[in-house]
Amino acid sequence: MIGVLKSREIDGKKRQPSSFQVFSYRLLNRYLHFLYPRLPRLRENIRQSMMPVPFEVFVANMVLSSIIAAIVGLVATISASIVFNLTPVATIILILVGSIGCSGGTFAIMQVIPAINVKTRAAKLSEEIPHYIGYMATLCASGLSLEGIFKSIAKENAAEEVVRDAKFVTRNIEILGMDVVTAISDLIKRTPNGPYSELLEGAIITFRSGGNLREYFLATAKVHLEEKKISVKRSTESLGIMAELYTILLIVFPLMAVIMLSIMAIMNPNLGGFDLITLMNMLTYILVPLFGIVLLLMMNSMVPKR
Numbered sequence: 001m002i003g004v005l006k007s008r009e010i011d012g013k014k015r016q017p018s019s020f021q022v023f024s025y026r027l028l029n030r031y032l033h034f035l036y037p038r039l040p041r042l043r044e045n046i047r048q049s050m051m052p053v054p055f056e057v058f059v060a061n062m063v064l065s066s067i068i069a070a071i072v073g074l075v076a077t078i079s080a081s082i083v084f085n086l087t088p089v090a091t092i093i094l095i096l097v098g099s100i101g102c103s104g105g106t107f108a109i110m111q112v113i114p115a116i117n118v119k120t121r122a123a124k125l126s127e128e129i130p131h132y133i134g135y136m137a138t139l140c141a142s143g144l145s146l147e148g149i150f151k152s153i154a155k156e157n158a159a160e161e162v163v164r165d166a167k168f169v170t171r172n173i174e175i176l177g178m179d180v181v182t183a184i185s186d187l188i189k190r191t192p193n194g195p196y197s198e199l200l201e202g203a204i205i206t207f208r209s210g211g212n213l214r215e216y217f218l219a220t221a222k223v224h225l226e227e228k229k230i231s232v233k234r235s236t237e238s239l240g241i242m243a244e245l246y247t248i249l250l251i252v253f254p255l256m257a258v259i260m261l262s263i264m265a266i267m268n269p270n271l272g273g274f275d276l277i278t279l280m281n282m283l284t285y286i287l288v289p290l291f292g293i294v295l296l297l298m299m300n301s302m303v304p305k306r
Contacts, residue, residue: 017053024064025057032060042111048192049117050164058114066107073102122192124161129196130228132162133221140214146207147173147180165191181208195224238302242295249291257283 017025036043036059043055051058077098081091132153139149150173153166165187172183184200191197199220206216258280265276 017057020064021053021057021061025060028060028063029056032056032063035059035063039111042114045114045118047190049114049121050168050190051114051117058110062107062110065110066103069106070099070103073098073100076102118192121161122194122196125192125196126194128160128162129199130221130224133199133217133224137214137217137221140217145180146184146203146213149213150180150184195227235302239299242299242302246295249295250288253291254283254288 036056039055039059042059046053046055046058053061074095077095078091080086080098081094086094135153136149139152144152150166150169153163154170156163156166168190169180169183169187172178172186173180176183178186181204184204188197188200188204191200202216202220203213205211206213261276261280261283269276
């Protein structure tokens with residue numbers, strides 16, 4: 001029990017802004033009001049990714065990080081100009097390019113992070129939905145209401161997105177005093193467009209119209225399970241292609257290359273300025289392991305995580 005409480009406490013700390021983010025907000029907030037209306041897409045991405053950082057705090061963090069990156073780029077370029085003894089014109093150009101490049105690159109990268117988080121969250125939800133819809137239907141069959149369903153899922157000790165969303169809905173109901181429809185509607189605004197948001201919208205419509213939630217979840221589960229089967233079938237076909245690539249790149253290609261280099265060594269010990277023994281070593285210890293790593297990463301991205 002103590003371990004569970006400690007894990008929840010640690011998770012709660014992770015779901016809060018860092019000290020640096022809070023410091024940047026206190027330092028720059030009064031100067032950034034003009035910038036907030038210019039970043040509507042960033043605000044939407046932060047909301048849909050369920051990041052534990054308010055929009056204003058994240059923007060202040062972006063600006064302060066960009067300023068620090070500009071200072072670091074300035075110091076680095078000045079040091080480089082002194083070391084290489086550049087001309088004044090070249091030094092000025094290098095300083096401008098280095099400082100502006102570091103600052104702009106930091107700002108752009110931090111602006112992309114929420115969008116990446118939205119895509120990651122959408123992918124996780126798509127994987128989890130087929131497994132949780134059946135659970136929701138079972139809870140409905142046991143006599144629980146829509147509110148009881150989310151509260152039951154919120155009690156699960158898991159880090160999955162559906163469980164976190166259920167905890168969010170439960171918090172809205174129990175702490176903020178929302179009704180279940182308003183709480184789920186708030187969750188829909190923070191959810192990427194896709195099957196999960198459609199599921200929540202359908203649940204609200206069914207609940208409001210007095211329909212049978214169990215039948216709704218069962219019908220939706222059938223659709224998602226069929227889509228899951230199609231997705232798994234496509235993944236299997238893709239893995240078949242990866243198996244052929246594995247055979248070509250890690251078995252056939254090294255053997256053919258070694259045979260060709262061995263035959264060429266009889267006529268000429270060098271190829272393009274390289275010793276053929278060196279080329280064989282590069283093939284064995286660099287190219288083949290590199291191909292293996294690339295194939296492993298590709299297969300890991302294709303295999304469903306659950």
